[in-house]
Amino acid sequence: MNYTLNQLQIFLKIVQTESVTKASEELHLTQPAVSIQLKNFQDQFDIPLTEVVGRKIYITDFGREIAEAAENIINQVYAINYKTLAYKGQLTGRLKISVVSTGKYVMPYFLTDFMKQHTGIELLMDVTNKNKVVESLENNEVDFALVSVLPTTLNIEQLDLLQNKLYLVGNAKATIPHEINTTDLFKELPLIFREKGSGTRQTMESFIERNNISVLKKMELTSNEAVKQALLADLGYSIMPLIGIRNELHNNELQIIPIKGLPITTTWRLIWLKGKKHSPVSTSFLTYLSKEKAQIIQDKFDWYERY
Template sequence: MNYTLHQLSVLLKVRDTGSVTKASEELFLSQPAVSVQLKKLQDQFEIPLFETVGRRISITEFGHEIADTAQRILDEIEAINYKSKTYQGAVAGKLKIGAVSTAKYIVPFFITDFLEKYPSVDLSVDVTNKSSVLKSLENNEIDIAMVSTIPRKIKAHSISLMKNQLYLVGGKEMPDLEKSISKKNLEQYRLIYREQGSATRLAMENYIAQRQLKVKKTIELTSNEAVKQAVIAGLGVSIMPLIGIQDSLKSGDLKIIPAKGLPVETYWNIIWMKSKNLPIAPKTFIEFVRNHRTQIIDNYYGYVK
């Protein structure tokens, strides 16, 4: 056997993407280059790693076994590299963060300076809804989560960052109101929701229940950005986090509608499991946030009071 680490990496990428084309794009290689590496790897085995069904390439059961072994080999190589850098005095390793979708407006400002200070840390950020983030945290698939409410059922440490303020907003065609919108008038509008499992959706549902609003027409969308664009287009109104709509408010594409009981206020937090033995990279990130959060918030989020 004379396979290379590069060939194993190509095999894994093809398995994970299910496509030579997609694998070549993610590896920044040409399709012929990927095919050549796969052929060189296949030539060392008598049992097929792949089979072609129609125009699609499919990995065989044997190919999956080899890919699983390749993953363990590459993980060990990566661990060796991290240990080498650590012995040289660098903070090195993986940092896996899960962030609720609205937190995408926060995460970059908390990680940019950190990565500049610790360039040997490899970062991955998974942005999804709250339910998926918490599931990943409990399953040990991520080290740290960024959420707007701390779940009661999870035993987690936390660091509070800043306020998360949610307002009722409409498009520029909305009339300017000096007083809070009446319950009757609000009920005439179509309400635009985030998907189930979103913390923003939950906050909106709680507000509606507390106000005993009779919701007649609704739209459900799967991202904060999609909701924002729908409101701008005049499809309805929604309750949205201030942090994700600041530019649209400045441009006049969105308007805050005064409403009793709003804004809803929660706090952005980073959380991590109490039971988890954190590696050096996540530990260092937590300390970085603890020491620099006030400066970061003052620099970038002065409009949040």
């Protein structure tokens, strides 16, 4: 046996995702690189770890036992690293955060200096849609979640970070008649929606329902970036968070279309389960945010506050 820690990590991720493609995406590796490492790892065992039926990969019972052992080994390696750093007097451990997809434009700025101050901390940040974020929080799989629409089914505590503003956005070359009213405007504009389970989709639909607006639905896309690219291609319009279109506004590629009732304003909030017993790392992060968030907003989001 001559397997490496890298191979154990790759195999464990394949088992967790049940997909070589998804594993490669989450590990930020190419699919061929992951496939090669899986083959090299598999070749060291006489019993199959995986089976491929059609185009889908299945994990054998033996493979799942190996994955469980691999996870234990990886955790022990992390423990050795943490103990070494702790012996040097450094704050160590993992900080696990689940972030709604548009929150990826927000959360990194509230993490940067904290991570630089504490190099012994390992950050695990999952970016996904709101439903999955709430699920990971409910299952106590993460320390914190970043959302702009609070879950109604969980007993939580929260720390407000930044206002979230959503505007009607379209291609900069589009011409919108100024005299048309809001109701008639939405009947004319092909609207692009986020997927079900998205917080942006929920906010957009609430606005439409609250104002009794009939809309021309054009398409449904599964990420904020996909919606933005569709707008850049002039495929339609969407109600989008301002936070994700800074460069496109600056480069005059997209425009904000002023209409009554917009922007919709919510708040980006860091939330956690009420009564959660925080680790030293997560306690330290909360203390840091409470002290520094105003300065972070001033330094990193001054452009945002002008809209």
